[in-house]
Amino acid sequence: xxxxxxxxxxxxxxxxxxxxxxxxxxxxxxxxxxxxxxxxxxxxxxxxxxxxxxxxxxxxxxxxxxxxxxxxxxxxxxxxxxxxxxxxxxxxxxxxxxxxxxxxxxxxxxxxx
Amino acid sequence: xxxxxxxxxxxxxxxxxxxxxxxxxxxxxxxxxxxxxxxxxxxxxxxxxxxxxxxxxxxxxxxxxxxxxxxxxxxxxxxxxxxxxxxxxxxxxxxxxxxxxxxxxxxxxxxxx
Numbered sequence: 001x002x003x004x005x006x007x008x009x010x011x012x013x014x015x016x017x018x019x020x021x022x023x024x025x026x027x028x029x030x031x032x033x034x035x036x037x038x039x040x041x042x043x044x045x046x047x048x049x050x051x052x053x054x055x056x057x058x059x060x061x062x063x064x065x066x067x068x069x070x071x072x073x074x075x076x077x078x079x080x081x082x083x084x085x086x087x088x089x090x091x092x093x094x095x096x097x098x099x100x101x102x103x104x105x106x107x108x109x110x111x112x113x
Numbered sequence: 114x115x116x117x118x119x120x121x122x123x124x125x126x127x128x129x130x131x132x133x134x135x136x137x138x139x140x141x142x143x144x145x146x147x148x149x150x151x152x153x154x155x156x157x158x159x160x161x162x163x164x165x166x167x168x169x170x171x172x173x174x175x176x177x178x179x180x181x182x183x184x185x186x187x188x189x190x191x192x193x194x195x196x197x198x199x200x201x202x203x204x205x206x207x208x209x210x211x212x213x214x215x216x217x218x219x220x221x222x223x224x225x226x
Contacts (some may be wrong), residue, residue, distance in 0.1 A: 004156075033214065035216070042216065042217075042218050042219070043151075043157070043200075043216040043219075045214070045215055045216075088154065090156045090157075091156075092156065092157075092214070094214075099204070100145055100147045100162060100202065100204050100214065101147070101159050101162065102149075102157070102159065102214055103159070104155075104156025104157050104158070105156055106155060106156060107154070107155070107156055109154070
């Protein structure tokens with residue numbers, strides 16, 4: 001069974017640009033969550049999508065958005081990038097049956113310059 | 114979700130047993146206790162999950178007292194490769210909007226030779 005795949009692995013963007021990150025969950029998993037991890041703030045929850053609907057949302061500005069497709073793949077978008085958006089962005093997939101066992105991807109390392 | 118409290122950091126030496134305790138005074142009846150391990154620049158990895166008493170797998174043991182207000186992750190005979198951050202989470206195992214996984218700061222375990 002393939003794991004969670006995140007693309008790209010590394011990304012360098014300039015302030016003011018926008019970026020789109022992709023996450024392919026484990027086959028059969030319908031829940032996809034996104035997290036931002038920085039050295040100072042740790043793992044912070046961005047949002048969760050389940051069956052193409054945003055089910056939960058963390059405390060991030062509207063510049064952070066996401067969506068989920070019918071095949072459960074998810075994308076997150078960050079517009080008007082700021083230096084502080086530099087972080088490791090992690091995606092996690094879960095099944096309905098074992099909701100607290102999340103499988104994480106390797107993450108996308110975003111650097112904003 | 115119940116809030117968890119765990120030590121910020123712990124040090125150990127190779128070959129020792131390490132016990133990391135997590136407090137979750139407001140744990141709900143339906144909540145399970147789950148532990149994750151995270152290495153630098155990687156996504157967290159599920160280690161173990163339990164509801165009460167003791168659970169053991171090939172990686173660790175989880176001890177949960179009768180009142181379930183705390184839990185202890187036990188790592189037998191740690192090696193340098195066990196150096197990581199360990200997160201304790203509590204939450205409802207079976208779906209629903211409560212299935213949102215919120216990570217705290219975790220416990221940074223440093224294993225020395």
